[in-house]
Amino acid sequence: MGKRETADHLRRNQRFSRTEFRYDDESWYVLDNAGAFMPGLTNSTATLVFRISATLRSVVVLPALESALAAIAPRFPYYDALLRRGFFWYYLEPAVDKRTKVSADSKYPCLNMRARRGHFLFRVRAYSSRIAVEFCHVLCDGAGALGFLRALVLEYFRQLGEDIPESEGIFSPSEQPDAEESEDAFNRHALPGIPYPGKVPRAFHFPALPLWRGQYRVITGQMPLSAVLRLSKRLGASLTELLTAVYLASLQELYYDLPGPVRKALPHTLAIEVPVNLRKLFPSRTMRNFSLYVLPSLDTRLGHYDFEEIVKSVHFFMQEAVSVKNISRQLSRNAMGGRSMLIRALPLGLKDMAARLVYKRMGENTMSGSLSNLGSVALPESLAALVESFAFIPAPSRLCRTKAACVSFRDDLYISFGSLFSATELERLFFTRLEGLGIPIDVSSNM
Amino acid sequence: MALCPNCKVEVGGSARHCPLCHAAIEAGEGSPAPHRAYPEHILDPEDGDTLTPREKRTVFLELFTACSLIAAIVVLAINALVDGRLTWALYPLASFSYLWLAVGIPTILSGRPWLIFSVLGPSSLAFLLALDAIDGSLDWFPSLGLPLALIFEGIVVGCGVLSSISKRKGINVIAIVLAGVVLASIGLETVLNLNFQGRLFLTWSAIVLVAGLPSAGFLFYVHYRIVNRASLRKLFHL
Structure with missing residues (x-):
């Protein structure tokens, strides 16, 4: 596809990338291409809710946090909205008479957000010196949620009288939201006519007993970022590639610990979903969802892999997979699917059923686990001095036994595993392998 | 400012309850720094939206x-x-x-x-x-409805009493229900025959009796003699 042809397509895509609609006094938002099918997948446990939190150096002052939330919420009108059911699609309606409030934290985070019952799709929770935001993936991905949290923390300290200057990249309540912030960037960058990605095999899920309903275990490991970066450099990989390799190596150990007959009956592919922030590949300032994933994997039929082999395999896979051309295939498949008249004309109930089937077959069935790296949180120095740490907790999943998410702040890396299952073997193998590679780790849990 | 004993956050000076978890705030309370990474309570913002079983x-x-x-x-x-x-x-x-x-x-x-x-x-x-x-x-009520209803209600009460007084419930409950079905069949046929034939005799309910009572007896035997005392795996080992 030539440069001019691509430019023509991108111009035509503007029609589909707009999500905010206004007619007279009414306004609403359509969901982005990734979020459009998600409400039908949620329930009280598999909420698709993830959490990003900032632990401050002082105890949270609730009145100041409430004022900060009230000040910052109108800056994000595309979040300050309630989910409604249309005949064909879900949509977001601005919350006119309802204001989101700070809520108490719970032992088990990320649970019980009933997305389809007309609630806000995000919440702010406070506990001790921690401010946490929990977002349903229907609204945004980790980058959007982090943008909201950074703005909230900055405004919180301003409410407390701290003199923190305006900082580039952190939203201020006095700014007007840019139209591009709510765009559906998937539809903006989709290209018709390019080949779609191939079929992905079913992945191995280790056998495990579920926790009681209403429980969600989170295990967080804190480690020095510089030490992990040194290690990854030594092994010739990036930080995400190294952590993915450790995850795959742990899964491989779990796989070979199973009795032979059990192992043979299970899928032989070990695959980790690694989300890619597409803002780094495609120009967009969207605060909605704009990430897709790649699936580094091991085929156990080829035999046992050494750790160095796994690192090398993940490194070369990621180098090839995380590219504009390769990601465009997945992006265009999803966006063009959403534009199909057949799918658009399907009533919402049928869409929900189809979405559940597709998500299971093409989503969770194809990944043994997930590792999401939010990257390093950048704050202006005067604000960073008031914050102790950040944490990123993945959304609970019924099929993927354990999911991991990591974030770094200053010289600390925080890796959190979230699981609805009782076995903690994978987390133990992951952290002990890192310890074995010379990384000191401090582990904490909510159970 | 006062500190909530649950959420460990500072609440407004005049607050008597924590706005987040509704715990009482005692004047002058100053908890030490929290030791736990997560609160002990399980409290979800949308809990208030769910109805209790009574509601x-x-x-x-x-x-x-x-x-x-x-x-x-x-x-x-x-x-x-x-x-x-x-x-x-x-x-x-x-x-x-x-x-x-x-x-x-x-x-x-x-x-x-x-x-x-x-x-x-x-x-x-x-x-x-x-x-x-x-x-x-x-x-039809005095001759048919009343006796049949009394028989069925009596059998339901009898089954309920026997099941509830059983210390270890299992296959014996199935046996009690089976015995109840046998009795109900006999009662039904007796009342019907007395009303329509004018004499007492049993036909189909006798077959139910012959099939049902030994089955119930076998289930009682399995429950009280075998399951209680011996391993089924040992007993039926091939």
Whole structure:
């Protein structure tokens, strides 16, 4: 596809990338291409809710946090909205008479957000010196949620009288939201006519007993970022590639610990979903969802892999997979699917059923686990001095036994595993392998 | 500012309860720095939106009562408008009333089975009596309806009592129900034959008796002799 042809397509895509609609006094938002099918997948446990939190150096002052939330919420009108059911699609309606409030934290985070019952799709929770935001993936991905949290923390300290200057990249309540912030960037960058990605095999899920309903275990490991970066450099990989390799190596150990007959009956592919922030590949300032994933994997039929082999395999896979051309295939498949008249004309109930089937077959069935790296949180120095740490907790999943998410702040890396299952073997193998590679780790849990 | 003992956050100076978890704030309370990474309580913001089981029962009962009333009024109105008086509508009216009792009483008295039975038992007899008496005379209730209803209710009570006094419930409950079915069959055939044939003899219920009683006996044997004392794996090892 030539440069001019691509430019023509991108111009035509503007029609589909707009999500905010206004007619007279009414306004609403359509969901982005990734979020459009998600409400039908949620329930009280598999909420698709993830959490990003900032632990401050002082105890949270609730009145100041409430004022900060009230000040910052109108800056994000595309979040300050309630989910409604249309005949064909879900949509977001601005919350006119309802204001989101700070809520108490719970032992088990990320649970019980009933997305389809007309609630806000995000919440702010406070506990001790921690401010946490929990977002349903229907609204945004980790980058959007982090943008909201950074703005909230900055405004919180301003409410407390701290003199923190305006900082580039952190939203201020006095700014007007840019139209591009709510765009559906998937539809903006989709290209018709390019080949779609191939079929992905079913992945191995280790056998495990579920926790009681209403429980969600989170295990967080804190480690020095510089030490992990040194290690990854030594092994010739990036930080995400190294952590993915450790995850795959742990899964491989779990796989070979199973009795032979059990192992043979299970899928032989070990695959980790690694989300890619597409803002780094495609120009967009969207605060909605704009990430897709790649699936580094091991085929156990080829035999046992050494750790160095796994690192090398993940490194070369990621180098090839995380590219504009390769990601465009997945992006265009999803966006063009959403534009199909057949799918658009399907009533919402049928869409929900189809979405559940597709998500299971093409989503969770194809990944043994997930590792999401939010990257390093950048704050202006005067604000960073008031914050102790950040944490990123993945959304609970019924099929993927354990999911991991990591974030770094200053010289600390925080890796959190979230699981609805009782076995903690994978987390133990992951952290002990890192310890074995010379990384000191401090582990904490909510159970 | 005061500190919430649960959430460990500073709340407004005049607050008597934490706005987040509603825990009481005691004046001058100053907790030390928290040791836990997560709170011990399980509190979700949307918990307030879910109904308690009692509230759910109340909502259900209100809806069911409203639906029953609408159905009864419609039936009465049609009968009154078409025939000018109430005739056949009394049958569905009696049925709706009994249905409301059969559904409503267990909903109201949830978790109290004997109380439910003490209301529904006489109600069933009253329902049958009402059905028979609507046409102005008693035909089948004294000879058929009453004895059959008493037999079935007696068997239900007997099964319930025997099951509830059993210390270890398992296959024995199936055996008790099976014995109850046998007794009910014998009772049904006896009453029918006395009414329609004028003499007492057993045919099909005798077959139920011959098949059911040994089966019940076998289940009692398995429950009390084998499951209790020996491993089935050992006993039936090939």
